[in-house]
Amino acid sequence: MDRLRVSDVSAHLQPEHGTLFTRRWFRWSAFAVAGALALAAGLHFRGNGDDAGGTGRGMDAATLFAIAMPDAAGNQQSFGQWQGRVLVVNFWATWCVPCREEMPEFVKVQRELGERGLQFVGVAIDQADKVEAFAAELGLNYPALIGGYGAIELSKTMGNRLGALPFTVIIDRSGRVVHTQLGPIKEAVLRTIVGQLL
Amino acid sequence: MAATVNCALALALLAAMGLSGTADAQSKLLEPERAFAFSVQALDDKTVEARFVIADGYYLYREKMKFDVEPAALAANPVLPEGKLKDDPFFGKVETYRGRFAVKLALDQTDPGRKVTVRAESQGCADAGVCYPPQVQVLTLALPLPGTGPGAPVAATPARKSWFN
Numbered sequence: 263m264d265r266l267r268v269s270d271v272s273a274h275l276q277p278e279h280g281t282l283f284t285r286r287w288f289r290w291s292a293f294a295v296a297g298a299l300a301l302a303a304g305l306h307f308r309g310n311g312d313d314a315g316g317t318g319r320g321m322d323a324a325t326l327f328a329i330a331m332p333d334a335a336g337n338q339q340s341f342g343q344w345q346g347r348v349l350v351v352n353f354w355a356t357w358c359v360p361c362r363e364e365m366p367e368f369v370k371v372q373r374e375l376g377e378r379g380l381q382f383v384g385v386a387i388d389q390a391d392k393v394e395a396f397a398a399e400l401g402l403n404y405p406a407l408i409g410g411y412g413a414i415e416l417s418k419t420m421g422n423r424l425g426a427l428p429f430t431v432i433i434d435r436s437g438r439v440v441h442t443q444l445g446p447i448k449e450a451v452l453r454t455i456v457g458q459l460l
Numbered sequence: 461m462a463a464t465v466n467c468a469l470a471l472a473l474l475a476a477m478g479l480s481g482t483a484d485a486q487s488k489l490l491e492p493e494r495a496f497a498f499s500v501q502a503l504d505d506k507t508v509e510a511r512f513v514i515a516d517g518y519y520l521y522r523e524k525m526k527f528d529v530e531p532a533a534l535a536a537n538p539v540l541p542e543g544k545l546k547d548d549p550f551f552g553k554v555e556t557y558r559g560r561f562a563v564k565l566a567l568d569q570t571d572p573g574r575k576v577t578v579r580a581e582s583q584g585c586a587d588a589g590v591c592y593p594p595q596v597q598v599l600t601l602a603l604p605l606p607g608t609g610p611g612a613p614v615a616a617t618p619a620r621k622s623w624f625n
Contacts, residue, residue: 357583358591362550387593414593424489426590444489445589 319442323433325419326351331385331407334394339407347381348459349433350452353409353417354384356392361428364446365400371452372404378460379435385409385416387427434459489586490515493616498580498597502611503564505572505603506535510580511562519546520584522555524594527565528579535568572605 330340341351352368354361365384372382382404386393390408397406409416414425421442422429432441432455441455489495497513510527514520522543528534540563543555565578577600585591597616604611 355591355593359548359550359585360589360591411593424491424590424592426489426492426586426592428590 319421319439321420321439323349323420323431323437323439326416326433327437329416331409331413332390333405333407334390334397336390339405341383344381344383345437346435347379348435348456349431350380350382350456351431351433352382352384353387353413353422353427353429353431355386355388355427356396357388358427360446362396364428365402367449367452369401369403371449371456375456375460376403380456380460383407385413387411387413432456432459489588489590490518492584492592492595493597495586495592496520496582496584496595496597497615498582498599499613499615500578500599500601501613502601502603504610505606506567506569508565508567508576508578508601508603509562510538510565510578511560512557512580512582513560514558514584517587518584519556519558519587520582522557524581524583525563526581527563528581529565529567530577530579532567532569532571532574532576535566538563538565567603572603575600575602 327340327342327345330338333339341349350368352361352365354365356362368382368384372380384402384404384406386406386408387410388408393406393408396402414422417429417431418425420429420431420439422444424444426444428444428446430441430443430447431439432452434440440459443451495515495518497515499511499513501509501511503509508529512520522540525540527538541557541561543557543561546554546556548554567576577598580597581594582597583592583594599614599616601611601614
C-alpha cells in the first residue's frame with residue numbers, strides 16, 4: 263500500500279489543470295478511502311510495484327483515449343468511445359497461456375458489471391485470425407483490438423516495464439489510471455478495485 | 461485451546477496468501493534478455509554454437525526457436541535438442557527448455573576471420589504467470605582460422621542495474 267501511495271504522490275507533482283488544491287484534496291481522500299477499503303478487505307495490491315516511478319498508476323490516460331486500433335474485423339476503434347466508463351484494458355495474446363487462463367473471469371465480470379458502467383477492452387499482441395478464433399471459442403463479450411507489437415510499447419508507457427503479458431490497466435471514470443498489474447489479476451482484487459470505482 | 465491454534469493458523473495462512481510470493485515474484489521478474497541469456501561461440505571455421513542459459517523459473521518454447529546467420533547462410537536447418545514435454549491446457553503437448561541448451565549452427569561456407577552475425581528468435585514465459593513477446597537477440601563473432609581451435613565465447617552483456625534505478 264505504501265508503494266501505491268508513493269507512485270500517486272509523484273503523480274501529484276506533475277503540473278495539472280484545474281484547481282490544484284481541491285483536486286489534490288479530492289484525490290487524497292479518494293485514495294485514503296480506497297486504501298482503507300483494500301486494507302479492510304485484507305487485500306494486497308499485487309501490481310508491479312518495484313519501480314515506483316514507472317508503474318503508470320496515477321497517470322492520466324489521455325494518451326490512450328487519443329488512440330485507435332483495429333478490431334478483428336478491421337474496423338478502427340477509438341479508446342475515446344469508452345471515456346467516462348470504468349475501463350479495464352487488458353494486454354494479452356493467444357500465445358500467452360496465463361493470459362488465456364484469466365480471460366473467462368473477465369467475461370464473467372463484464373457480464374455482471376457491464377450495465378453499471380464497467381468496460382473491458384482486450385488489446386491483443388497477436389494476429390487478427392487467431393484473436394477471432396479464440397474470441398469465438400471463449401464467447402468474448404468485450405472488444406478485442408489488434409494491437410500488434412506497437413501495443414507492447416503502449417503498455418510500457420503505462421508502466422509495463424518488462425513488456426510482458428498479461429498486463430492490465432484499470433482506469434476510473436475521470437480517466438485516471440488507478441491500478442496496473444503485470445501478471446494475472448486475482449478476481450477478488452479486480453472486483454474490489456472496480457467496485458470502488460463504479 | 462485447539463480453536464485458538466486453528467484460528468492463528470488460519471490467520472497465518474490468510475496472511476501468506478495475501479502477501480504471497482506471487483507479489484514478490486512479479487516485482488522481481490527479470491528482463492527477457494536476463495531470463496534468457498544468449499551467447500555464441502565459434503567451434504571452428506564453419507561451426508557456431510548458440511547457447512541459452514535460462515534462469516530458474518523461466519522456460520522457452522522449442523517450436524518458437526529460430527536461428528539465422530549472416531552473411532554466411534546456414535548449411536542445414538539446425539537440429540534443436542529435445543525439450544521437456546509440457547502438457548499445456550491450450551496447446552496440448554509442447555516441448556520447452558529449462559536450464560540450458562545449445563544448438564550447433566553449420567555454416568554453408570567458410571570464410572576464416574570474417575565476422576558473422578547470429579540471430580536468435582525465442583519466446584518464453586515465467587512460472588510466475590507472465591509471458592514475454594517473441595524476442596530477437598543478435599550477436600556478432602569472428603570465425604577462427606582453420607585448425608586454430610574454437611574462438612572466444614561472445615555473450616550479450618545487458619547493462620547491470622545500478623543501485624539508483
